[in-house]
Amino acid sequence: MMAQQATILGGHSRLIVLLFIIVLHFVTCSCKSEAEILLKFKESLKDNGALSNWNNAKPPCNGDNEKWVGILCENGTVWGVKLENMGLGGVIDVDALKELTNLRTISLMNNNFDGSLPNITKLGALKSIYLSGNQFSGGIPANVFDGMLSLKKIYLARNKFSGEIPQSLITLPRLRELMLQDNEFDGEIPQFHDGMLILFNVSDNELIGEIPYGLSHMNASSFSGNKDLCGSPLESCAPAKLSVGTIIVVGILVTLAVAALITVVIILSWRKQTPEQEQATASIPNNRKAFSTDLDKMEQGTASPVKSTNSKKGDNNVKLTFLQDDREKFNMGDLLRASAEILGSGIFGSTYKAALNAGKAMVVKRFRHMNNVGKEEFHEHMRRLGRLNHQNVLPIVAFYYRKEEKLLVSDYMENISLTVHLHGNTSRGHPCQDWPTRLNIIKGVAKGLLYLYNELPSLVAPHGHLKSSNVLLDGSFNPLLTDYGLVPVVNQDQAQEHMIAYKSPEYKNNGRITKKTDVWSLGMLILETMTGKFPSSFLQQGKGNDADLASWVETVVKEGNDDMDQVFDKNMGGKEKSEGEMMKLLQIGLNCCEAEVDKRWDIKEAVERIEQVKEKDNDQEYNSTGFV
Template sequence: MVVVPSLLFLLSLLSSTIFFVPSSHSFSEAESLLKLKNSFTQTNALTSWVPNSSPCSSRWAGVMCFDGIITGLHLTNMGLSGKIDIDALTHVSGLRTISFMNNNFSGSIPEFSKLGVLKSLLLSGNAFSGEIPSDFFSHLNSLKKVWLNDNRFSGKVPESLAQLTHLIELHLENNQFTGSIPAFKQSVNSLNLSNNKLDGEIPGIFSTYDVSAFAGNDGLCGKPLEKVCSATPTQSFAPPASTDYSNDNKLVVGGVVAAMVIVLIYALLSSKNNREDDFSQLGRDTMDEMVEVHVPSSNRRNSESSSRKGSDSKKGGGGGGGGGGSQHGKSGSMTDLIMVNDEKGTFGLSDLMKAAAEVLGNGGLGSAYKAVMSFGLSVAVKRIREMNRLGREAFDVEMRRFGGLRHRNILTPLAYHYRREEKLLVSEYIPKGSLLYVMHGDRGTSHAELNWPTRLKIIQGIARGLGFLYTEFSSYDLPHGNLKSSNVLLNHDHEPVLSDYAFHPLMSPSNATSCMFAYKTPDYFKYQRVSPKTDVYCLGILILEILTGKFPSQYLTNGKGGTDVVQWVSSANSSEEMERELLDPEIASGNVANTNAVNQMIQLLRVGADCVESNPQQRMDMREAIRRIEEVQV
């Protein structure tokens, strides 16, 4: 992984580096990295690592710096093998993120436990093997992201992983882990344990997660899987077979009667339910550590197991259909990139493979990356594994249709790559990022920019983009289908751009159900159907989010954190005084003397409330919602 630090990345590192003193030991750190390099074999990708030069000012490949301090080591897709000299890394005091993804390392996991201040440890796509000690992560209390997927690890999932209080991403898929899933202290935003050999009951804390996170483990049972756990005690002192509770609450104690077990379970559940929801993870923690990577290529292990699964998206812009790019290769090859919009120039897959890139995030549809091409174009690449409903030619028709779209509030793709098991969608990169990040990820400069005229502009821009989609895709059940703040990107002038739209016909029903926000609404939960009015409901959530400044709990799969904006707004009982109290103080307090502005806010608040009417039959349609939004004038 090779990275170019972005503003968001630098901001994310600020809190962890502000107390470092730069450069007095920079030369010794250079020596330490050279010692690390000497422990590798096949180091052709590290030719920039040379003696008598500075890793930061000389821009050593894969070394990330902030203010002259080495903060990240992202050596992805570099063909490295050999030993990872952890002792050398202990002398790099500012190191917070490490990635050795998609290399050729093997053997047992190195002693990263010596590096107690790490925030991200990314080892995916190697050949590490063997058991990981149960207490391996007990001294890595700052870890937020652990990616060990696509290796050959065996034995039990380390208990110490479950004790990490800051963990938000855990990827262990495609290994050989055995035994039960340990009892985690808290839920994580991104979890994948699929394709291992795990067994036993899934802990209750994960009961609302997507089924795909646990697929390929024949021995697992319990929610969210349909497989019911059979109560067959294997020891005479096991709890009664009729007791139904999760593994993390099971206590096997000789002589303890069932009544005592029930009392203990009740106490545990009460303490868990009374725990204050902490939503501070969202925003910075889900987006802060932008990792420098190369756009994923088909690594050597993909051909061994095409059933393996994995991972979300951003922006593109405009114009002209047609050709450019490489010719179609064989099905499943990585040789073709098909241009559908050449207004930003033409490029091929090889240009992407050579581009320095950052991981933007993981979401319901897949992983998203920013890639900077050698000729200066910045693009967002979304890697999607769930879009398998159409064959190559039908998919090409849809992509070319998308490439021909022209609207200031719509993200138009530039190119795509087709493989049966996954797709790459390439769009122009939008530097300000998503509305989700600007609203909730940084309560600093970006959020201060969101005054009332800006928020009104965003809401009306979203409405105009939806109006265009509802004209272009009028025959679709879901002209958008995945409308939420992470899929609203903001240009430099806060003009909103909609992404991830009209994917519904491209996805199988089961994939759409698990990946698209439309299926998280009452329309599906209560009535088992979605329709264009489902997009209206999602628009209502967005309006309420923008006006209240609250992060909607509706976005969270596990239901933990955020605010139920629908319930909260409905509690106002149409009282104008109470409605004012719902408004984000950032906009309400600054306009207390501006009666017109406050009236506009309340007018839109009521539009949002009407959009989230729980019964689709009683909900307004999109045309009416857009009309009422456009009526609000500054």
């Protein structure tokens, strides 16, 4: 009997605790009803009676039916506020609206609102914003749309907005409609990606410069009324009469060129008078030379990117922008005084190894085809890349901006790149040549690529230029990705001609890159690493014979295992009892290279499959010291 009573009391106790929790929730909850939130929003408006039926007599929604004027409902909750053509004015209380957790659209078009743009950043879940036909004025902060990743439609037409079009617009992955006509925007149009926007209009503003390639397919009327805009679909940008400002700029550049020439003459004269230094220079290999001298000679007609560092004023003009706060700082003068080894010269520019006086070796990459991107946009994008932090992603230490050229500075990697060890001199038996090391490199590349996808979600191709020469190797042969995230800042015509993402099947067939394009590049890298052969698409620049490395490997695999010896790199050691796992990785490479995008794995699945590959068959773990 007592046990039964205890059981009953125990049940009652649990019920009391549960009721207490429920009561406590309602007592402590500060949530307001949607009616209270909307009435709070109404308080700051001048409505002239247009919102007279907004009251507590009835809720704003009944199922999908609105009971209050201008409210859009779904499943009994407010998902939109549509107050158009009502003569409304006053202040838009964004803080009140942000409490509407299901709010996805707001339209206040054709009213009398004025002042600066409200802080819509607080409404991060919005899908559409309609504020056209008001009296809003002033500049819009560049970062106002940061984090609003759901935005699809932005209508700000027929206002008095001025200043530059916000750069944060290009970071919105779902943006499809952008209407900015009949304002006072000036400056250049941001570099919207090709195919990003379906509807676009910036007519009747004060915009200048060349229309970005990603918008060249739009109707010409979308750009009319901007007398200083040029480029497709408008007339081509042709040389115009030089303005006073342009003449001044040209004069400065000529002065810089003369100063650079004088500097070179002085340096050469000084060297002739210093036999000790001449002897030291003679001991440096032929491909080593002063960094400044080589930059002067790189391109005819291009002035040195820096001035002399002999004066304090010169030092200010050539300051590097550092992205890593914990790094020891140096300036352009330190690089100029360093002897530099030319590591390579490609389509985008040259790469140097510069040995600083402190003994630290840095890599300086000079980019020539980024002159269409503005300074503010470039700085913002570099800061974004500078925040990346992953063991398989090479950090950008610092950068230098000039309209004609850009310099990116990073750490020097002892074992150069995967290309060097796959296709360079193999006679010395580099450790990179064995199967366990190659597998470790591919796994590191995959992890780094997945990290870029997670951290750069707004980029269609977060890497965009993945190839073996852009996989650097540290002293332990751990891979680090470089030249990543540059698609937004490389001139579109150069990107389409030379970047690996634009060699993918989807771009060849449909003129588009997708979220799976980097996966295709990863697959090609796997096949290159396993076979030791250059992908033909790299050598042919996407032209000529359509047969590529993936097609060749797939053909051999289908013919049977008897022919597999001709697939795997003959220089790859450590293959004993690993053929099964090697075949797994080879097949993963082929799946990543699937020509049909819908059938190709996404990055997450590709990385998961790569992580499952072992160094030895029968799931035996193996490292350089033996079985574990």
